[in-house]
Structure formats: structure tokens, C-alpha cells
Amino acid sequence: MAMRQTPLTCxxxxxxxxxxxxxxxxxxxxxxxxxxxDGKPMLxxxxxxxxxxxxxxxxxxxxxxxxxxxxxxxxxxxADFTAKVWDAVSGAEVLTLAHKxxxxxxxxxxxxxxxxxxxxxxxxxxxDLNQPEEAPQEIPGHTASIKRALWCHDDKHILSASExxxxxxxxxxxxxxxxxxxxxxxxxxxxxxxxxxVVLITYGKTIAFYNAHSLxxxxxxVTPANIHSASLHPEKDFIVAGGDDFKLYKYDYGTxxxxxxxxxxxxxxxxxxxxxDGELYASGSEDGTLRLWQTAVGKTYxxxxxxxxxxxxxxxxxxLYPVPAEIKA
Amino acid sequence: MVLSAPPRYxxxxxxxxxxxxxxxxxxxxxxxxxxKTPVCVVRLPxxxxxxxxxxxxxxxxxxxxxxxxxxxxxxxxxVALRTEQRTRAMMRERFLRCLFSMANKKIQFLMYEKVKVxxxxxxxxxxxxxxxxxxxxxxxxxxxxxxxxxxxxxxYSFDM
Numbered sequence: 001m002a003m004r005q006t007p008l009t010c011x012x013x014x015x016x017x018x019x020x021x022x023x024x025x026x027x028x029x030x031x032x033x034x035x036x037x038d039g040k041p042m043l044x045x046x047x048x049x050x051x052x053x054x055x056x057x058x059x060x061x062x063x064x065x066x067x068x069x070x071x072x073x074x075x076x077x078x079a080d081f082t083a084k085v086w087d088a089v090s091g092a093e094v095l096t097l098a099h100k101x102x103x104x105x106x107x108x109x110x111x112x113x114x115x116x117x118x119x120x121x122x123x124x125x126x127x128d129l130n131q132p133e134e135a136p137q138e139i140p141g142h143t144a145s146i147k148r149a150l151w152c153h154d155d156k157h158i159l160s161a162s163e164x165x166x167x168x169x170x171x172x173x174x175x176x177x178x179x180x181x182x183x184x185x186x187x188x189x190x191x192x193x194x195x196x197x198v199v200l201i202t203y204g205k206t207i208a209f210y211n212a213h214s215l216x217x218x219x220x221x222v223t224p225a226n227i228h229s230a231s232l233h234p235e236k237d238f239i240v241a242g243g244d245d246f247k248l249y250k251y252d253y254g255t256x257x258x259x260x261x262x263x264x265x266x267x268x269x270x271x272x273x274x275x276x277d278g279e280l281y282a283s284g285s286e287d288g289t290l291r292l293w294q295t296a297v298g299k300t301y302x303x304x305x306x307x308x309x310x311x312x313x314x315x316x317x318x319x320l321y322p323v324p325a326e327i328k329a
Numbered sequence: 330m331v332l333s334a335p336p337r338y339x340x341x342x343x344x345x346x347x348x349x350x351x352x353x354x355x356x357x358x359x360x361x362x363x364x365k366t367p368v369c370v371v372r373l374p375x376x377x378x379x380x381x382x383x384x385x386x387x388x389x390x391x392x393x394x395x396x397x398x399x400x401x402x403x404x405x406x407x408v409a410l411r412t413e414q415r416t417r418a419m420m421r422e423r424f425l426r427c428l429f430s431m432a433n434k435k436i437q438f439l440m441y442e443k444v445k446v447x448x449x450x451x452x453x454x455x456x457x458x459x460x461x462x463x464x465x466x467x468x469x470x471x472x473x474x475x476x477x478x479x480x481x482x483x484x485y486s487f488d489m
Binding site: 002003004005006008009010011012028042043044048049050051052053054055056057072087089090091292294297298303304305306307 | 365366367368369370371372373374375376377378382383384385386388389390391393394395456458480
């Protein structure tokens with residue numbers, strides 16, 4: 001039975017949502033953090049989009065946000081030249097790490113002991129969170145702002161994407177980049193999937209997949225619009241992407257075929273991420289909202305409920321709702 | 330909201346919304362072939378609470394994971410823990426009473442960047458993130474109403 005996708009809109013932000021990240025799966029479910037230009041990153045329950053709390057303290061737009069695997073810590077990168085570490089259970093600010101320019105990207109190691117930061121001062125920094133007053137390890141080399149810096153290969157290597165149109169692979173113990181990929185245009189996003197050792201890079205209208213060790217190209221997909229962000233399903237069945245034309249695109253990873261496109265956002269889509277169980281994906285947009293989308297449309301999961309046709313015509317249906325027009329929470 | 334029953338000219342409810350012909354009896358139906366039913370939702374995601382910053386302290390996750398913020402004490406001695414808890418409760422009560430007694434009094438604030446301002450205290454917000462003050466005397470003039478960001482304040486003093 002063909003069903004139409006019903007995205008769930010999470011409102012609350014007042015400015016564009018520029019980054020989002022899921023935690024791993026914890027005994028309390030999984031969680032989602034969103035970075036917003038209003039300076040107030042929010043934590044939400046990952047499968048329902050219910051708001052849990054807002055991290056208050058940044059004095060400028062928040063450009064990057066991340067959670068550690070068990071969602072006990074959060075980190076944010078902001079235009080107030082700081083990266084902050086938060087207790088993601090109580091919402092309290094734990095650490096402020098001063099930088100010399102806008103910070104764009106933050107990423108925890110798997111054991112949450114180190115934080116990787118990157119930003120407009122072109123230097124990658126590694127902070128030891130157990131000794132925050134110690135100076136961070138610095139890795140210069142990029143010649144323009146760093147957009148994203150990620151740990152990979154069991155936190156032994158670092159992948160960084162910069163406005164200097166390169167993606168570089170670093171070993172934290174070696175000052176020069178181990179490998180460099182050059183592009184003709186700015187890289188808009190980068191994701192790393194440990195399972196399969198794949199790096200997903202988007203630039204222009206292209207989604208490209210590389211081997212994370214050799215940085216050899218595996219495949220590319222060309223889309224109808226400039227893509228700002230893409231995400232690969234944890235089981236590598238699908239890719240979702242969003243960009244300038246406000247739509248979400250879904251591709252089959254194996255065949256590179258476009259499966260679906262969804263309208264819904266009222267502005268360019270800045271970030272898309274699959275949940276850790278792959279059942280849904282979240283998108284953040286210039287319109288200030290986050291939307292949750294089902295991977296398998298029509299399945300009962302989270303707030304979505306599978307309804308068979310017989311139930312639709314029954315005398316006393318359950319209180320199910322079609323999603324009404326935009327509601328401000 | 331109840332989705333309306335399929336129109337009468339459909340014979341078979343299983344395929345009514347996708348096929349032009351009813352699969353069971355080959356009767357033509359006049360509905361457009363590609364009408365898809367939107368997926369139903371139980372409710373919408375809950376939005377932010379306008380009155381606070383969230384992180385509900387009564388939630389199961391908070392109760393299970395949040396250390397009691399008693400960072401100074403070890404877990405070994407329950408008696409010491411109780412004494413510390415009592416002391417913390419007393420300090421908290423004292424702080425709240427202090428805020429209460431500050432109402433409508435002239436307060437001098439010492440802030441970062443060698444800033445010294447004075448104003449009449451109005452109220453604090455629930456998380457003690459901002460103080461509402463009136464007649465704030467600043468080097469560039471008097472602000473009738475202002476919010477002072479607590480994290481920028483080093484200390485403040487007033488006459489009781």
C-alpha cells in the first residue's frame with residue numbers, strides 16, 4: 001500500500017538550523033542536538049523529536065553541535081569564538097574553550113576524553129577534556145577556514161574539510177597531512193562511516209564516496225540541485241541529501257538511483273543525518289525547523305503509526321491525526 | 330479526525346487508493362490513480378517550554394545519570410553526605426532569601442572588563458541566568474530597564 005511521507009516538524013528555533021547530530025543508542029533511546037544561528041542549541045529525543053532542553057550560554061550563532069555516544073555530553077561550536085562542552089543530562093555548561101576565531105566544528109572521540117575543534121582560524125585543535133587547562137594540540141596546515149573536522153579510524157586519524165577546497169587525512173602524531181583530496185569547488189559537507197570505512201563528501205551537485213584510508217573514489221551521484229548535506233544509512237542501503245531547492249532526496253546506495261524526493265521545508269536544507277538505527281532521518285533548514293522523515297514510509301515507529309485501510313473506515317477509530325499545517329510549538 | 334470512508338464506487342478497500350480498476354471485480358473507478366494516504370501520527374513532537382530551559386530533573390534519565398552535583402563528597406560516608414546535603418540546602422535557601430531581600434534595592438555590580446554599574450534590582454529568572462534591573466547607571470548613560478547577564482557578573486553588593 002503506497003503511503004505518503006508525513007514529516008514531523010520540530011519547531012522552537014528562531015533562526016536557521018545549520019547543524020545537527022545524533023547520539024548513539026543509549027538505554028534511554030537516542031538523542032538529537034541541533035545547532036542554530038539563534039545561539040541556543042537544543043537537545044531532543046531522537047525518535048520523537050520531543051524537546052528535552054536548550055543549552056544556554058553561547059553569545060553568538062552556533063555553527064556546530066555534537067553529542068557523545070551515550071548522550072551524556074554535548075559540545076557546541078559558536079561564532080562567539082568559543083567551543084563549549086555541556087552536561088547533556090542536566091544542561092549545565094561544563095567547559096568553555098576559547099579560540100581565536102569562529103569555531104565551526106566539534107567532535108568527541110569514542111571515549112569522550114578528547115574534543116576535536118576546527119574553525120575560521122584554520123587550525124585543528126585537540127583538547128584533552130580531563131585536563132582542560134592544558135594547551136590543546138594544534139594541527140595547522142589548512143589555508144582557509146575549516147568547515148568540519150572528524151575523528152576516524154578508531155580516533156587515530158582526523159579528517160578535515162576546508163574552504164581551501166581540500167579534504168585532508170591527518171595522523172594526530174604527524175604534523176603533515178597523510179593524504180589530501182583537492183576539489184574544484186568548496187566542499188559543503190563531510191561524513192564518516194566507520195562501518196565500511198567510507199567518507200561521504202558533498203560538493204556542488206555531487207555526492208561522492210571515498211575510501212577513508214586511501215581517499216580513493218568509490219562512486220559519485222549527481223543530483224538535481226546544489227547539495228548542502230548528505231547522509232548514508234547505517235546499513236548502507238540509502239543516501240539522503242538536501243540542499244538549495246528545499247527538497248530531501250533519497251537514493252539507493254547500491255544502484256545510485258533516485259528513489260524519492262520530498263518537499264516540506266520552506267528554505268534550503270543545511271543538514272541531514274540518519275538516526276543511529278536508520279529508521280528515520282532528520283533535516284535542518286534555513287526555515288528554522290527540524291523535520292524527521294521515515295526511512296520506511298508507513299511503518300509504525302516513534303510518533304508514526306501504520307494504519308490499515310480497514311481501520312480507517314471503522315466506527316470508532318483511535319485518535320490519529322493527519323499532520324495539520326505548520327504549528328508553532 | 331476520521332479519514333472519510335472510500336467512495337461507494339470502490340468495491341475493494343484494499344486497493345482503492347492506487348488502482349484505476351478494482352482488482353477483484355474489474356469495475357472501473359473514477360478516482361485518480363495515484364492518491365496516496367498520508368502516514369498517520371499519534372501526536373506532534375513536543376516543543377520547547379517557554380518558561381525554562383528544560384532538562385527535567387524528574388525524568389528517568391536525569392534521575393539515573395545525573396550525579397547529585399555533590400562533587401566534593403565521596404560516596405563512602407552516608408553521614409557526611411547527609412551533613413553536606415543539609416549544608417547545601419541551607420546555602421541554597423540563604424541565596425534565595427538574599428535574592429528576595431535585594432528586591433527594589435540599589436545594587437553595585439562588578440563585572441568583567443573592569444565594568445562597575447549600579448541599578449535597582451527587580452528580579453532574577455528561574456535559572457539565575459539574567460537579573461532584571463531598573464535605572465542602570467552605565468558610563469554611557471542611565472538605562473531605564475535592563476537585563477544583566479549573570480555569567481558576566483563577578484560580584485555584587487548592596488546595603489541590607
